[in-house]
Amino acid sequence: MLILTCPCCGTTGEETEFHQGGEAHLVRHGPGSTDDDFHTYMFARENPKGAHFERWRHNYGCGKWFIMARDTVTLEVYGTYPAQTHEPPQHIRERVTAKRPGWTWRDVA
Amino acid sequence: MKRYSVFAVAREALRDHMGWERAWASPEPKKKYDIIIVGAGGHGLATAYYLGKNFGITNVAVLEKGWLGGGNTGRNTTIIRSNYLQDPSAAIYEKSRSLYETLSQDLNYNIMFSPRGVIMLAQTEHELRGYQRTAHANALQGVTTEFISAQRVKEIVPIINLDGPRYPVLGGLWQARAGTARHDAVAWGYARACSAMGMHIIQKCEVTGISRENGRVTGVTTNRGDIGCDKLGLVVAGHSGHLADMAGFRLPIESVALQALVSEPIKPCMDCVVMANTVHGYMSQSDKGEMVIGGGTDGYNNYTQRGSFHHIEETVRALIETFPMIARLKMLRQWGGIVDVTGDRSPILSKTPVEGIFINCGWGTGGFKAIPGSGWGFAELMAKGHSPLCDQFGLDRLYQGRFIDESVAAGVAH
Numbered sequence: 001m002l003i004l005t006c007p008c009c010g011t012t013g014e015e016t017e018f019h020q021g022g023e024a025h026l027v028r029h030g031p032g033s034t035d036d037d038f039h040t041y042m043f044a045r046e047n048p049k050g051a052h053f054e055r056w057r058h059n060y061g062c063g064k065w066f067i068m069a070r071d072t073v074t075l076e077v078y079g080t081y082p083a084q085t086h087e088p089p090q091h092i093r094e095r096v097t098a099k100r101p102g103w104t105w106r107d108v109a
Numbered sequence: 110m111k112r113y114s115v116f117a118v119a120r121e122a123l124r125d126h127m128g129w130e131r132a133w134a135s136p137e138p139k140k141k142y143d144i145i146i147v148g149a150g151g152h153g154l155a156t157a158y159y160l161g162k163n164f165g166i167t168n169v170a171v172l173e174k175g176w177l178g179g180g181n182t183g184r185n186t187t188i189i190r191s192n193y194l195q196d197p198s199a200a201i202y203e204k205s206r207s208l209y210e211t212l213s214q215d216l217n218y219n220i221m222f223s224p225r226g227v228i229m230l231a232q233t234e235h236e237l238r239g240y241q242r243t244a245h246a247n248a249l250q251g252v253t254t255e256f257i258s259a260q261r262v263k264e265i266v267p268i269i270n271l272d273g274p275r276y277p278v279l280g281g282l283w284q285a286r287a288g289t290a291r292h293d294a295v296a297w298g299y300a301r302a303c304s305a306m307g308m309h310i311i312q313k314c315e316v317t318g319i320s321r322e323n324g325r326v327t328g329v330t331t332n333r334g335d336i337g338c339d340k341l342g343l344v345v346a347g348h349s350g351h352l353a354d355m356a357g358f359r360l361p362i363e364s365v366a367l368q369a370l371v372s373e374p375i376k377p378c379m380d381c382v383v384m385a386n387t388v389h390g391y392m393s394q395s396d397k398g399e400m401v402i403g404g405g406t407d408g409y410n411n412y413t414q415r416g417s418f419h420h421i422e423e424t425v426r427a428l429i430e431t432f433p434m435i436a437r438l439k440m441l442r443q444w445g446g447i448v449d450v451t452g453d454r455s456p457i458l459s460k461t462p463v464e465g466i467f468i469n470c471g472w473g474t475g476g477f478k479a480i481p482g483s484g485w486g487f488a489e490l491m492a493k494g495h496s497p498l499c500d501q502f503g504l505d506r507l508y509q510g511r512f513i514d515e516s517v518a519a520g521v522a523h
Contacts, residue, residue: 019408020408020409043507043508045359047350047362048350049348052410072364072411072412072413073411074413
């Protein structure tokens with residue numbers, strides 16, 4: 001069971017208090033974009049075996065969205081940060097690198 | 110290959126069972142094959158089998174990083190049905206179900222197919238209407254299903270509690286020719302038949318890279334050396350994204366854990382399969398007497414092969430209301446498998462951006478029932494470049510907005 005801390009209200013809770021909302025840091029493509037961009041935004045996902053960046057919502061708490069870095073193999077939570085962040089912050093990347101040397105964060109188009 | 114038969118049993122009984130041979134060979138990999146299939150699960154082995162049987166292509170290797178049938182083929186709840194809403198799904202699943210009926214004879218291997226019937230319970234007003242619609246769709250597709258009343262459900266499954274209060278049973282979608290089979294035997298039977306045709310099944314052989322030249326596949330790199338091929342089929346379920354990455358393309362797939370559990374064995378109490386999709390639970394009784402219970406998928410991507418505890422709790426809590434008599438059963442084992450789920454919950458059987466690479470994945474939570482049909486269609490796709498069973502399941506369908514939106518599948522129960 002995941003134990004995570006909401007960066008918005010500071011509460012620490014287990015996973016049933018929260019809800020996952022899909023991959024984070026997707027670049028949005030709307031009307032006027034090319035078909036390729038729109039398809040990528042809608043359907044292509046990283047689905048990594050390792051560090052995954054994903055949106056979560058504190059459903060039974062403050063109700064805010066935030067982003068969490070989590071390992072899909074060990075289920076280790078690397079940390080959480082506010083949803084308004086455009087790419088993973090340095091301290092989270094360092095924590096991932098410590099566990100998964102050579103790891104790189106790929107830009108998700 | 111020596112045929113299994115009643116005479117073989119009698120012959121071996123007279124000579125202390127010393128004459129049984131290995132069901133399949135374990136050869137060293139050759140330098141090159143016409144076709145390499147990655148993944149020796151049910152779908153991969155079935156593909157190889159129908160390549161040989163229907164198209165005479167036997168210079169085939171099936172590579173497996175672990176052991177044969179050790180992934181989701183050995184981790185499912187063995188349900189076989191074809192009561193799908195959309196035409197392309199009904200076509201491939203019904204093909205599959207009908208192949209299962211004679212598979213033991215075809216393979217000369219007892220896969221213990223048991224057409225005991227499957228009921229999908231309607232426990233909300235929406236589900237009731239949904240299943241009535243599916244029953245009509247199935248009638249048009251030529252798939253024999255029937256919408257039955259709650260009383261009829263009670264007659265078929267006497268241990269059920271219809272009253273609720275939270276999840277009353279309002280009716281059910283009944284497919285009498287659906288059922289279960291012995292999951293391991295399906296993989297073993299196909300493996301034995303493939304090996305008898307001279308195909309190579311190479312276990313403990315992990316693919317670490319895919320070599321390409323001018324946009325065309327030339328072979329794979331493995332922990333047992335480089336192996337060349339003209340065509341490559343990727344049939345690796347949860348790890349499809351990982352292999353697609355090696356080949357340089359991405360898939361619209363996310364992997365999640367789906368779990369199941371079995372109880373201690375009890376006397377026969379339920380002779381069909383019951384699925385309750387509203388509460389993400391489904392149950393059947395194995396020949397050993399264990400109640401086999403399948404649950405829901407985890408709420409987030411993972412590769413853990415165990416699943417979260419609270420999902421089991423939800424499933425069991427709901428099933429206890431519908432089947433009060435199981436409340437005091439002890440559970441013996443629980444396990445999880447990694448399922449590859451697409452955006453529209455339908456599989457992908459397709460050519461890929463790399464010439465010569467074909468992919469069969471995205472079966473999500475319901476791959477076991479599709480093994481023979483998927484193998485049949487995918488073999489045709491690999492041999493001829495197209496197949497009526499697979500054409501609608503192309504990788505391009507999401508791009509074109511041509512979804513095969515299976516509300517019946519719903520990423521939940523199979």
